[in-house]
Each structure stands twice: as structure tokens, then as C-alpha cells.
Amino acid sequence: TVKAGATAISAGTHATEDDLDVARALFSAVGRVVTLDETLLDAVTGLSGSGPAYVMLMIEALADGGVKVGLHRDTALLLAAQTVYGSAKLLLETGEHPGRLKDMVTSPGGTAIAGLHTLESGGLRRTLIDAVEAATNRSAQLGEIMAAKMTKK
Structure with a gap:
């Protein structure tokens, strides 16, 4: 709750x-x-309906990264979750574009740009976009299956 x-x-x-x-x-x-509009509800399911699973996977992966570099699991998980929470809260409270907020914490030659380069090289952005699209398509398929079952009754 x-x-x-x-x-x-x-x-x-x-x-x-x-x-x-x-x-x-x-x-x-x-x-x-x-x-x-009702035509966008499958897209909502793909983004925010399935989104908590995506975010939990990202938090878990961030925590795993923390463990890999020496942090204890509970500390890494707390830091990863709080980082996601604080970042989302900042975005919602300021209304700034996420790219602008990202740039505000990315120093030339610094740690964030090194990590961002790795994420972009690994295709994180494309993978997340593809995940939303796949979940949206699956939502539409499930809707069609349910509609077909309802018309048979």
C-alpha cells in the first residue's frame, strides 16, 4: 500500500x-x-502495467553490480532502491526532462559518463523500448483472446 x-x-x-x-x-x-483514449490502454499495460517488473530487474541488477564491486547485499540493495526512488521523485517534482537531469549529474570524464557509455554500448535504451513494445503487443494479443472467448459464450 x-x-x-x-x-x-x-x-x-x-x-x-x-x-x-x-x-x-x-x-x-x-x-x-x-x-x-481506449486504443492506448495496451500501451499503458506495456509501460506502466509491466513497468514494475522492469524496474525491479534494474534495481536487482544495480545491487548485483554493487555486490560485484564489494558492497554487502543489503547495503547494495538499499542504495540501488533509494537511488531509483530519489531519481523518480526528482523527475516528478521538477518536471524536468530526464535527459536534462541525467546531464546535470554527468561530469565530463567522470564516473557517470563512463557507466552511461557502457549502458548505451550494451543496448539498454533499445532493450527497454523493445520490452515495452513486446508487452504492449502481448497485451493486445491477450485482449483478442479474451474477446474471442467472450463472443463464444
Whole structure:
């Protein structure tokens, strides 16, 4: 119950603006709410529905990196999780573009640029984009399967 979720709602074909207001009020109790066209809900599933799994994998990998360079597991995990939390909080509170915030902590010839170079060389950006796309496509497939089952009844 961290109340930090991300929910997308859509009016569909039957909901009124009052219905959307009720849905916004309900879901805002557990996080942020965006209202989108129904055609984008699979994309939301691919990004924020599956996103916690992506972020947990990244936190786990960061912690593994910390362990590899000598930190104890519990310390590495705490530092990795807090780093992700603090970075996300800064982004949400400032409204700055993530690239600008990244550049603000990246010194010429420094440690961050060395690490970023390795991440970019390894294809992290493309892999994350591909993961969102794959999950979006799978969400659409599952929706089609459910729709086919519903029409058989």
C-alpha cells in the first residue's frame, strides 16, 4: 500500500464525464491517474502495467553490480532502491526532462559518463523500448483472446 501507482482510465463508449470523475477519484487514492483514449490502454499495460517488473530487474541488477564491486547485499540493495526512488521523485517534482537531469549529474570524464557509455554500448535504451513494445503487443494479443472467448459464450 505505497499509494504510488499509475492508472490509466478511458471512457470507452458508455461512460460519462461524471463516471470518469468517480473513477479518477477512486484511483487517485492509490496514485496518479491519466485519462487516455481506449486504443492506448495496451500501451499503458506495456509501460506502466509491466513497468514494475522492469524496474525491479534494474534495481536487482544495480545491487548485483554493487555486490560485484564489494558492497554487502543489503547495503547494495538499499542504495540501488533509494537511488531509483530519489531519481523518480526528482523527475516528478521538477518536471524536468530526464535527459536534462541525467546531464546535470554527468561530469565530463567522470564516473557517470563512463557507466552511461557502457549502458548505451550494451543496448539498454533499445532493450527497454523493445520490452515495452513486446508487452504492449502481448497485451493486445491477450485482449483478442479474451474477446474471442467472450463472443463464444
